[in-house]
Amino acid sequence: MAGADGDDSLYPIAVLIDELRNEDVQLRLNSIKKLSTIALALGVERTRTELLPFLTDTIYDEDEVLLALAEQLGNFTMLVGGPEYVHCLLPPLESLATVEETVVRDKAVESLRKISQEHSPVDLEVHFEPLVKRLASGDWFTSRTSACGLFSVCYPRVSSTVKAEIRQHFRTLCADDTPMVRRAAASKLGEFSKVLELDYLKSDIISLFTALASDEQDSVRLLAVEACVSIATLLPQEDLETLVMPTLRQAAEDKSWRVRYMVADKFSELQKAVGPEITKNDLVPAFQNLLKDCEAEVRAAAANKVKEFCENLPEDSREQIIMTHILPCVKELVSDTNQHVKSALASVIMGLSTILGKDNTIEHLLPLFLAQLKDECPEVRLNIISNLDCVNEVIGIRQLSQSLLPAIVELAEDAKWRVRLAIIEYMPLLAGQLGVEFFDEKLNTLCMAWLIDHVYAIREAATCNLMKLVEKFGAEWAQNTIVPKVLGMANDPNYLHRMTTLFCINALSEACGQDITTKQMLPVVLKMSTDQVANVRFNVAKSLQKIGPVLDSNALQTEVKPVLEKLATDTDMDVKYFAQEAISVLALA
């Protein structure tokens, strides 16, 4: 293409704008997604003077198109001529920050935050900050909501007069009359606190924080809990008691379970933010209450934090606190009426054993693990089994194996295939810990049964499991216990089972080594090349390609090659294709 460089007349703006206006939404969307290409074709000046005004004027479109536009504009700085001109992008993004759809607005704010960094301090005050002010005093709630996300990015880089204005705007929005705006302000409170000077943090933010934390709407109050983490981190320790703790205590006992849930959910962060002393005096009892909350949602959220909370307790009193305050609550949760609470607990409870050590684990935790292993809900049992390695490190798995086994056998036959899948994935670990004999005796049949599961994902996982077992127990073990059974399936009337033989061979050949592969597996594969089902035949071709590198060249030339050549003339096109592929990969042509 001649003279592409600078020859903008090739691409009259009208044509490009037509594309952005196309009647078909999908085409419009495609064009918007390539807006940078259009801008590139127009050059920086025409992008500034023609394209951006067009975009600013025509912002009434499907939200999906607007979303794409908002995203594009965040990366447009170079296309309008660099940081010097970046403020040209503000008008269209300002309009986008006022639309109704949350996703679009959020994206516009994200882009604005991004390009704010590219503004010089002067441009920030001349162009950016006035935009924030306009949004903050907009009529409809959407623009005010968007403004909340912009204060913190411009605050650090403006003069102190402007800073005072920004603080004032933020204060106003925290007391806005629509809850949507208060929620937005509350959710940005933590972020804004981080850029504020400590004095203003104490004089301004704390009163806003207290007010939001006692808002009439629980959806606002719960967001203040999040801010609490940042604020507590920023304040010096000696101020926490007076400035933060009254509010936090109140939140932990809020009448709305949503707020309590939030406290439970943020508990570890809160614990780190307030430090060890307050944790000991205040958070331990609060945590006990959350573990005993009347709502299952809250108990489950708290149960999830048990391990982290205990880990982060100050070392000098950790064991004592856990044994006297936390463990009694945990014991109760083991027999909770709600399965989600129990399963949340089951996912972390094993972690306590490393904290408490061997003796405490055997005396206090083991009964709980065993109780959960026998729980009626499979998810609880699964969570326990999935975390066995933690306990193993502390007391060894033999202790558990007797109680463990019935649970594993039951889960291995669970009606939900995802549960079966999870168990399969733990087999290699268990096998390694239990040893060959125990495994052969108790688990081998299970592993073989999975090979004929009616769900493909299970058969596939079972195949992979066999490979890992062979890697652990060695080729000889494989030859005696696994290979005969696998090869036996080659005569199964069900072609899916016959194919499983091939998949197993693919997985096992390398681990079993040349001898077993050539002498035992290869004949079976070759025999299957005459199978009446085409899928089996082309999988033979794929298997030969896979195991070829393990075989010696003699076997390749005399046994594999003729079979592949025959398959390459098969009537089925897929068989032909894979046979030819195998021939070329194994360089047998």
Add this chain to the structure above:
Amino acid sequence: MVVHGDSSAPLHSRAMSSAATTSPSVDKVDGFSRKSVRKAKQKRSQSSSQFRSQGKPIELTPLPLLKDVPAPEQPELFLKKLQQCCTVFDFMDTLSDLKMKEYKRSTLNELVDYVTVSRGYLTEQAYPDVVKMVSHNIFRTLPPSDSNEFDPEEDEPTLEASWPHLQLVYEFFIRFLESQEFQPSIAKKYIDQKFVLQLLELFDSEDPRERDYLKTVLHRIYGKFLGLRAFIRKQINNIFLRFVYETEHFNGVAELLEILGSIINGFALPLKAEHKQFLVKVLIPLHTVRSLSLFHAQLAYCIVQFLEKDPTLTEPVIRGLLKFWPKTCSQKEVMFLGELEEILDVIEPTQFVKIQEPLFKQISRCVSSPHFQVAERALYYWNNEYIMSLIEENSSVILPIMFASLYRISKEHWNPAIVALVYNVLKAFMEMNSTLFDELTATYKSDRQREKKKEKEREELWKKLEDLELKRGLRSDGIIPT
């Protein structure tokens, strides 16, 4: 449709909470079974979230019946009974306080009768006590919802356990509000903004019986307290906006819309800007919500009410619907078509002309939808006499828009019923404007070719642009193209 944002509120992050209380046998079923099989069909019940195990039994001292004491003593006794009824019982514990629960139930029953028939009982003193009793009983934090994805056709609603008392409290409160002696000027000191706000939050209750009572209560309050009207409307706005843009979860949308339907009916003309804004910025976006089917009838009613009040709103309303037209959900598309027909039933011909082009472009897309219910619903418009008359008047505009789609599906739609309907529509068009129809038939092929050519030109343009980007991009990276 763009995925809606979610605030960091925990209520949605809890996929875990579904089916939390269903029976354990449920776990044994494979994950692919139908929802109706998976969910145990048993009535679930819930209670307020405020009970921590209190343990202590509750004792109330039985009082004489109101009718057994002389009339002058009745107001005093009435207040005492109100006081007693402030005690709230835990109904999740079905064994505790049985006697006292029964006593409160009969007392409430007595109070209901008393406010209905008695005269002179409503002393000024009684107002705060009535409101206090009602507040103590009905205002509570609603518990977490068990069904994140509530499907009214599959799921049983969770019922409120304390209903035996709660129902009577609502009943009593409604009788009180409707009583002839009731004086809003006194009551407004106690039934204030805070009261209304808490009342509105209860509309999220999962129990349909409770929402039904709430509807009546709020309607009465709206009718009697002029000073609260603007506030109520504004708060409903907030609930809807939060529902649309933040959580997509609120059980009482249909009930609130029902109240609004009757409120809109009473709006004075010309409509205030506030009301128009409500229509365009709140009611129209409500169409985007996933659970639209739960409240679509009430929503469509509100929209039509607005248009009957002020026909000039037709254009923004239809444009709004077109903007939010469902992209992937055929069931919603059928609902949109139904609503559009309701609007067209009341549209003025002058308004119709303003909107016909974009409108029929959409209808033409619906007619050629591969989902036969969508196509069928759109084609049914041609059975509507009023719509037919509008189409006939404007056939020179509408026919060219519709023709290509109709012509194409008459040849290739998979569903014979649709093809038959399309033939009828084509026939109707032919009778309406045969010259134009013949012209369009004649140019159909060349029009398609022209479209294809345009498509090709577009592709070429983009190819050139991409080449250019590649070259410039390479150059600016300092890499020399090979």
